[in-house]
Amino acid sequence: MNLSPEVVAAHGLTQDEFKRVVEILGRTPNLVELGIFGAMWSEHCSYKSSKKWLRQLPTEAPWVICGPGENAGVIDIGDGQAIIFKMESHNHPSFIEPYQGAATGVGGILRDVFTMGARPIANLNALRFGDPKHPKTRTLVNGVVRGIGGYGNCVGVPTVGGECTFHPSYNGNILVNAMTVGLARTDKIFYSAAAGIGNPVVYVGSKTGRDGIHGAVMASAEFDDKSEEKRPTVQVGDPFVEKLLIEACLELMESDAIVAIQDMGAAGLTSSSFEMASKGGVGIELDLDQVPAREPKMTAYELMLSESQERMLMILKPGREDVARLIFEKWELDFAVIGRVTDTGRMILKKDGAIAADLPVAPLASNAPSYDRPVRMTVPPAALGDVAPAGDTADALLHLIGSPDLCSRRWIWRQYDHTVMGDTLIQPGGDAALVRVHGTQKAVAVTTDCTPRYCKADPEMGGTQAVVETWRNITATGALPLAVTDCMNFGNPERPEIMGQFAGCIEGMRKACLALDYPVVSGNVSLYNETQGQGVLPTPAIGGVGLIQDLSKAVKVAPKADGEVLILIGETRGHLGQSIYLRELLGREDGPPPPVDLAVERRNGDFVRGQILAGHVTACHDISDGGLLVAVAEMCLAAKRGAGISLPSGPAHAIAFGEDQGRYVLAAAPEAAETILAAARTSGVPAFPLGKVGGDALTFGGSRAISLRELQTAHEGWLPRYMEG
Amino acid sequence: MQAAVIVFPGSNCDRDAKVALTSSMGHEPHMVWHRDADFPKVDLIVLPGGFSYGDYLRCGAMAAHSPAMREVVARAKKGTRVLAICNGFQVATEVGLLPGALIQNSHLKFVCAEVDLKVETNQTEFTAKCRPGQVLRIPIAHADGNYIADAETLDRLEGDGLVAMRYCTPDGRVVAEANPNGAARNIAGIFNAERTVLGMMPHPERLADPALGGTDGKLILDSLVEALS
Numbered sequence: 001m002n003l004s005p006e007v008v009a010a011h012g013l014t015q016d017e018f019k020r021v022v023e024i025l026g027r028t029p030n031l032v033e034l035g036i037f038g039a040m041w042s043e044h045c046s047y048k049s050s051k052k053w054l055r056q057l058p059t060e061a062p063w064v065i066c067g068p069g070e071n072a073g074v075i076d077i078g079d080g081q082a083i084i085f086k087m088e089s090h091n092h093p094s095f096i097e098p099y100q101g102a103a104t105g106v107g108g109i110l111r112d113v114f115t116m117g118a119r120p121i122a123n124l125n126a127l128r129f130g131d132p133k134h135p136k137t138r139t140l141v142n143g144v145v146r147g148i149g150g151y152g153n154c155v156g157v158p159t160v161g162g163e164c165t166f167h168p169s170y171n172g173n174i175l176v177n178a179m180t181v182g183l184a185r186t187d188k189i190f191y192s193a194a195a196g197i198g199n200p201v202v203y204v205g206s207k208t209g210r211d212g213i214h215g216a217v218m219a220s221a222e223f224d225d226k227s228e229e230k231r232p233t234v235q236v237g238d239p240f241v242e243k244l245l246i247e248a249c250l251e252l253m254e255s256d257a258i259v260a261i262q263d264m265g266a267a268g269l270t271s272s273s274f275e276m277a278s279k280g281g282v283g284i285e286l287d288l289d290q291v292p293a294r295e296p297k298m299t300a301y302e303l304m305l306s307e308s309q310e311r312m313l314m315i316l317k318p319g320r321e322d323v324a325r326l327i328f329e330k331w332e333l334d335f336a337v338i339g340r341v342t343d344t345g346r347m348i349l350k351k352d353g354a355i356a357a358d359l360p361v362a363p364l365a366s367n368a369p370s371y372d373r374p375v376r377m378t379v380p381p382a383a384l385g386d387v388a389p390a391g392d393t394a395d396a397l398l399h400l401i402g403s404p405d406l407c408s409r410r411w412i413w414r415q416y417d418h419t420v421m422g423d424t425l426i427q428p429g430g431d432a433a434l435v436r437v438h439g440t441q442k443a444v445a446v447t448t449d450c451t452p453r454y455c456k457a458d459p460e461m462g463g464t465q466a467v468v469e470t471w472r473n474i475t476a477t478g479a480l481p482l483a484v485t486d487c488m489n490f491g492n493p494e495r496p497e498i499m500g501q502f503a504g505c506i507e508g509m510r511k512a513c514l515a516l517d518y519p520v521v522s523g524n525v526s527l528y529n530e531t532q533g534q535g536v537l538p539t540p541a542i543g544g545v546g547l548i549q550d551l552s553k554a555v556k557v558a559p560k561a562d563g564e565v566l567i568l569i570g571e572t573r574g575h576l577g578q579s580i581y582l583r584e585l586l587g588r589e590d591g592p593p594p595p596v597d598l599a600v601e602r603r604n605g606d607f608v609r610g611q612i613l614a615g616h617v618t619a620c621h622d623i624s625d626g627g628l629l630v631a632v633a634e635m636c637l638a639a640k641r642g643a644g645i646s647l648p649s650g651p652a653h654a655i656a657f658g659e660d661q662g663r664y665v666l667a668a669a670p671e672a673a674e675t676i677l678a679a680a681r682t683s684g685v686p687a688f689p690l691g692k693v694g695g696d697a698l699t700f701g702g703s704r705a706i707s708l709r710e711l712q713t714a715h716e717g718w719l720p721r722y723m724e725g
Numbered sequence: 726m727q728a729a730v731i732v733f734p735g736s737n738c739d740r741d742a743k744v745a746l747t748s749s750m751g752h753e754p755h756m757v758w759h760r761d762a763d764f765p766k767v768d769l770i771v772l773p774g775g776f777s778y779g780d781y782l783r784c785g786a787m788a789a790h791s792p793a794m795r796e797v798v799a800r801a802k803k804g805t806r807v808l809a810i811c812n813g814f815q816v817a818t819e820v821g822l823l824p825g826a827l828i829q830n831s832h833l834k835f836v837c838a839e840v841d842l843k844v845e846t847n848q849t850e851f852t853a854k855c856r857p858g859q860v861l862r863i864p865i866a867h868a869d870g871n872y873i874a875d876a877e878t879l880d881r882l883e884g885d886g887l888v889a890m891r892y893c894t895p896d897g898r899v900v901a902e903a904n905p906n907g908a909a910r911n912i913a914g915i916f917n918a919e920r921t922v923l924g925m926m927p928h929p930e931r932l933a934d935p936a937l938g939g940t941d942g943k944l945i946l947d948s949l950v951e952a953l954s
Contacts (some may be wrong), residue, residue, distance in 0.1 A: 143874070150835075153835055153837075154737075154779065158773060240734075240778070240779025240780075241779075261954075414836055415835045415837070419866060420738060422934065422937065424937070
């Protein structure tokens with residue numbers, strides 16, 4: 001067969017990669033085979049630019065049951081229970097078709113988690129949109145939020161948290177990162193390695209249609225002005241079928257019929273079958289005529305590369321087909337034996353009685369290209385000199401708390417069912433969300449965080465800070481942070497400065513994960529987030545998971561009573577570089593990000609968690625974007641109580657809005673506050689009594705009183721107003 | 726007391742209903758698959774929330790034709806109590822157990838929030854443990870909770886004391902600002918004429934556990950347990 005350079009390029013392969021294909025096969029591939037190579041060797045499936053760097057991340061701890069490489073990461077939470085979780089991007093499809101792109105992002109990450117035997121118990125999502133003034137932004141926000149809600153609400157898994165920020169660098173490439181957290185039994189965890197020569201290969205779920213063909217290749221290329229013509233490559237989700245698939249798979253998993261199971265995600269049947277064969281070191285023979293198809297006369301090429309949603313591939317033990325078939329018929333899902341495990345080490349695809357493809361498994365899946373791309377490291381900017389204040393501190397607070405990145409996200413999370421399943425203990429709007437482990441006194445704390453502007457200025461410090469902020473958010477509930485998943489969103493890796501950002505962020509994450517005993521157990525890389533040569537801010541979104549043994553000890557951000565004392569933990573220097581204050585009030589995005597001292601971070605966090613678990617603390621909030629005063633204002637709003645505080649000494653605007661790391665605000669009854677302050681002195685932890693909760697206004701350091709109503713109007717106003725246009 | 730929860734494909738609050746009922750009754754309810762018309766005799770049938778059959782044709786429309794629902798209607802007509810929550814309320818209107826219909830929220834968005842509900846009467850088996858006019862705080866989560874009926878039906882519901890609860894402010898005022906979905910006359914739940922069937926959009930089973938921040942929903946389940954035991 002003669003394949004023109006254009007056809008090769010259309011499958012996302014370089015000429016060098018194509019030569020490698022010919023070498024592996026000892027002949028020219030046919031079109032089906034080329035399509036399979038193109039999908040498997042896409043950046044999205046092969047991690048060819050990022051592998052070298054990802055290997056540097058710490059992935060082990062005594063509580064890690066399964067690290068990166070499987071569908072999701074698995075950690076032990078005691079009592080024979082495990083938490084399985086992962087975060088994944090669905091950026092390119094969501095920009096092209098926001099509703100379906102975001103919806104199928106949720107569907108895909110749910111499957112990654114329940115395919116391992118877990119019942120999904122929480123969804124989160126980290127969203128980055130362009131400038132609010134950009135003409136597409138409002139439509140994209142609306143579509144993405146509706147898509148996430150439309151899918152998650154229907155499957156009945158609570159969407160409990162996440163983040164949403166805006167920056168012009170995302171104008172042409174929004175980021176939609178979805179995370180699912182599931183609960184499993186440690187003796188019922190399912191992996192994807194095929195095994196057992198002669199065992200049946202079974203297809204379950206929805207039928208295969210002609211949708212999403214080439215999705216993985218699309219997700220591995222830069223956008224240009226024709227990208228919106230790629231809409232037909234976006235898949236369409238059916239959350240109802242996903243719900244049935246969850247129940248059917250979990251029901252079958254109660255038996256011992258399954259040898260291996262894998263969801264069909266990017267590159268559909270191709271990547272699922274190759275990954276299962278490759279991990280098991282076996283061959284697979286598939287009869288594509290047996291694949292349930294949505295329309296007649298689908299070709300082998302289409303069947304192998306379709307990204308139709310809500311499909312799974314399983315290897316069953318011999319003779320268990322009927323047990324499984326009954327369960328899937330009960331749930332009215334397709335069930336078909338489409339092949340066998342073989343000892344040939346080859347993937348043989350038959351269609352209409354002929355061989356449509358014959359490929360060796362190992363070189364394709366494991367020996368995919370790997371690139372050591374040139375790297376130009378970012379040089380972090382010099383420290384800012386003195387920054388003059390931008391007017392009155394009280395006015396600045398009202399401005400900041402109503403700005404796009406700091407205002408209330410209620411408009412978003414009201415559209416997500418966050419209380420279904422009856423275990424959501426801390427709802428969206430706090431630090432980490434807290435979800436009870438069903439039927440126990442334990443709870444898992446979950447959060448996603450990243451500060452992309454920090455990552456742009458200083459990738460290493462930004463990578464560290466992203467990890468640390470999840471750790472802090474989990475700590476602020478009283479939970480012990482255990483492990484993270486990462487979702488690495490970057491521009492074009494063929495540009496050395498982009499690879500420099502990637503390498504820098506990885507290095508920062510590595511240091512933080514090591515220092516905090518907080519390994520990476522799963523993750524996803526999304527590169528080529530560029531339009532016409534403009535990359536997004538480097539965005540290594542981190543999803544953190546922690547555990548609290550006794551949920552009655554957890555705290556929220558709202559102080560419980562007037563008269564409680566607010567205590568600032570951690571040192572306040574007034575670092576304004578890369579702060580929201582600098583950007584929103586002075587129109588500057590410069591300076592270095594606030595430094596993170598990992599030893600201090602750990603000391604302060606462990607202290608705060610200890611005080612919470614000892615029962616001294618009534619509320620706790622970490623200090624992040626917007627600084628101290630924004631954190632206190634958020635606590636007042638959550639409690640519907642005012643507060644009167646004094647600020648530590650220094651220039652008021654820098655002390656109030658600087659984004660120094662490693663800090664928390666605690667609330668405690670007066671007597672407990674004395675205990676906390678004394679303990680802090682003993683432990684060498686900086687602690688500063690800020691003032692007291694009470695009244696219906698926030699006052700600080702001689703400022704005018706800001707009424708709760710004023711604060712609330714500012715905080716709740718922007719997003720609904722913006723969305724109404 | 727014995728209870729059954731009907732499970733449709735796409736139900737997603739069936740487990741929540743089971744947990745809350747178990748807590749109130751002291752034993753588990755029967756979980757009845759939608760194809761099963763031959764389930765044990767029970768005192769209470771719960772139609773749970775969710776997206777039965779994906780809600781694809783119209784919310785509750787396809788569930789209304791399942792074998793289990795035909796049996797539920799037959800038993801309801803003989804007096805078996807039915808608590809129809811959210812999607813279950815939609816199903817109950819589709820099969821004619823309750824008048825009116827639930828259409829898309831007036832703001833066209835899904836809404837998940839805790840709302841305040843004024844209990845209109847405590848002279849029923851569903852609300853006996855509430856004080857007259859008590860304001861309950863219970864979550865809602867729906868895209869189609871906008872209750873409609875013609876004026877005559879609404880007048881009859883009100884005149885006969887068949888409005889079970891209305892959306893209100895925390896201090897019990899039934900005003901437009903407290904209406905989360907555009908429901909006619911702020912109606913959140915209604916009874917059938919015999920007050921043996923209650924349909925409500927809010928989810929009492931989601932706030933029946935102190936760890937979740939409240940137990941107002943438990944008042945409804947506990948009322949039923951006391952009346953039917």
